[in-house]
Ligand SMILES: [Zn+2]
Ligand SMILES: [Zn+2]
């Protein structure tokens with residue numbers, strides 16, 4: 001973090017990261033020798049490592065996966081090769097030993113992960129300076145943490161905050177105990193599991209967490225009575241600053257919710273459905289109102305706001321209408337808080353194709369349907385000055401940092417939001433890692449597809465899942481959230497360890513994906 | 520180490536000897552992929568573990584260095600040379616000696632510098648901790664059926680799925696009103712009294728309604744607030760908000776049972792039988808939670824606070840307790856003298872967790888790369904991918 005390596009073109013000397021308390025300066029004694037050598041060796045070693053990382057992460061994988069033996073035999077392998085840090089050789093594992101013995105080259109880079117292998121240690125080595133570069137390369141696609149590539153695909157507000165770029169680092173936190181890790185259940189206050197699951201997904205959302213723990217909304221200064229953002233602030237404090245392990249009573253959230261006059265609130269009260277998705281929308285809008293530009297988040301139009309909710313969840317959709325008569329194109333852009341994906345039609349289609357067994361969909365099927373396939377509509381064309389058939393294409397113009405997806409499991413027949421509602425139980429498989437490039441406006445343009453880097457910058461990692469179990473009326477909401485690499489299941493006040501297979505096997509209703517390139 | 524043709528690198532998925540060449544290739548590919556999966560898992564654990572051990576070596580030698588120097592400024596990096604089996608400290612720089620996976624056998628917390636407990640104390644993979652050692656408070660999570668990650672369980676078994684909830688409420692409801700004001704009665708009769716309850720068995724707390732200031736068992740809070748605050752739609756809620764800001768704590772006074780649509784938990788969630796709990800029960804709720812009852816309850820509430828707070832040891836927590844009390848428990852008396860406005864706000868400046876700066880972004884790939892590598896100290900979710908999260912897995916040395 002300390003030393004910002006310069007770009008390869010720059011003649012400036014590269015530096016080893018400066019000492020950080022509690023961390024050795026080098027990954028091993030041998031790297032230490034290499035990197036405390038003369039400046040030329042330091043420069044060339046670090047520059048060359050960066051080059052190898054570019055080969056590994058930006059080029060076609062076949063490059064790094066193809067090795068050559070001393071005898072000149074060329075092999076492409078599925079398993080890792082080793083890229084010599086001291087010459088241009090790419091070697092298989094057996095050849096690596098020979099190469100080391102012959103040339104005296106001792107440092108190699110794993111062709112699949114970019115990790116550094118020291119042949120003296122006969123072990124992988126995690127050198128702070130080099131590892132920092134690798135993490136950055138994997139994360140942002142760039143060695144500088146200041147900019148993210150393909151900025152036009154992400155919202156402005158994020159660019160702004162990227163410049164401030166302050167990572168969530170414990171050194172700066174005060175008081176928090178090692179015990180306080182944000183993992184607590186929330187008591188069910190009587191049929192409030194639909195709130196609990198959404199609150200848990202907010203609590204384990206790194207952007208929201210950093211905002212609230214970074215004093216983004218100061219409940220001490222806020223004059224709004226029964227402010228839900230203050231209630232959130234208090235809740236974050238209780239989860240991340242106290243050592244308590246018992247359940248949390250979200251009394252302030254609940255009373256703020258009952259007092260709120262939001263439209264969503266009326267819906268929630270007057271309909272029979274207590275829907276986690278509606279509560280998510282309600283909470284997002286409420287928090288926007290408390291932290292944002294004061295404007296109502298309109299649906300159907302473009303709303304650019306800098307508030308934490310917009311920075312976290314909002315993206316933009318482009319709806320392109322092409323007149324079938326004159327070919328004239330109109331574009332409309334609108335902001336979205338989440339993507340709602342219909343299941344019913346798709347499930348029916350799929351059921352016809354594969355009549356035996358339960359139809360099973362993938363999340364990508366649903367996204368394809370919505371953001372790759374086009375549909376037809378009637379539209380009044382200005383050019384033709386008449387009503388014409390038009391083709392509509394939807395694509396995502398601006399990707400959000402946290403992508404929220406609703407799988408429409410509750411369908412309401414013909415307007416009546418009453419008893420006619422039914423639950424769609426179709427199994428929808430969803431991935432731990434989701435590439436959104438195919439659904440973006442840029443990814444659908446001709447030149448967008450190829451770049452590895454562009455692909456990588458659109459990769460999302462699953463962050464939390466809200467599941468609805470049981471019947472529509474008597475069912476229950478539970479959720480799964482990922483903290484680091486570990487998944488936890490939240491069933492009201494009860495928090496348990498969860499396996500990835502539990503998560504992926506759940507009947508997801510809401511999915512939250514976090515963009516990986518956010519460094 | 521050239522692999523035979525009928526399998527891949529892992530050598531686990533073998534094609535039969537008489538398999539055709541496509542068949543052999545398919546087996547080899549599958550076997551290679553299996554190898555990669557295992558390789559990726561191992562390298563992740565290896566990374567977490569090795570970085571944590573290297574940090575441990577560094578922290579230990581730094582400690583020696585600061586002990587060796589008689590500096591009065593503890594933060595400065597002393598200008599001395601110290602050496603352990605695992606690391607060298609020289610003029611503020613720490614370098615490793617040998618492989619930390621070999622030289623260092625335990626892990627200390629980068630934050631509190633106490634040793635990390637490496638195995639859960641209960642459930643799957645449990646081992647007995649050394650009673651003579653004070654461990655860091657971050658412990659491996661417990662994986663045990665019927666218990667949560669902290670090894671806690673609840674007096675009335677937590678609502679399971681679907682219909683179970685109904686049964687649970689039946690158990691709780693008769694106990695909530697007036698009778699035996701012992702902590703056990705707070706959560707239902709299952710535990711059979713505080714004495715017989717194991718220390719890790721918690722009861723359901725109560726919370727104060729922001730409007731009427733009554734102490735309500737948490738499982739009935741929504742029901743109560745729905746009728747107390749949100750009883751008849753928009754205007755009423757506005758009026759309610761008004762009343763609350765004015766500090767009207769005389770109860771809602773209107774006494775009318777809420778219409779079943781508004782006051783009760785609605786179906787979408789998992790209340791088994793919302794209808795059943797409407798009017799009459801709400802009245803009962805209102806009636807029993809009167810002031811006299813509240814006072815009677817105070818003591819037991821305090822007792823249950825202690826049960827819940829048993830893990831709280833740190834000095835900072837003083838403020839925390841105050842606050843938690845307000846959230847989880849009846850603190851009627853405090854609220855009555857509280858400022859009229861913003862009663863729901865809990866001012867707790869003392870215990871604010873701060874991030875010093877104003878970070879918005881998280882670490883890159885927090886999921887697969889603990890920050891230990893770059894930052895040294897960790898908190899929050901990143902900490903989980905730090906070594907302690909994977910302690911039970913064997914290092915891949
Ligand atoms: Zn080495
Ligand atoms: Zn906003």
Ligand SMILES: [Zn+2]
Nearest residue numbers: 323326381384
């Ligand atoms: Zn036209």
Ligand SMILES: [Zn+2]
Nearest residue numbers: 178628631655
């Ligand atoms: Zn600690």
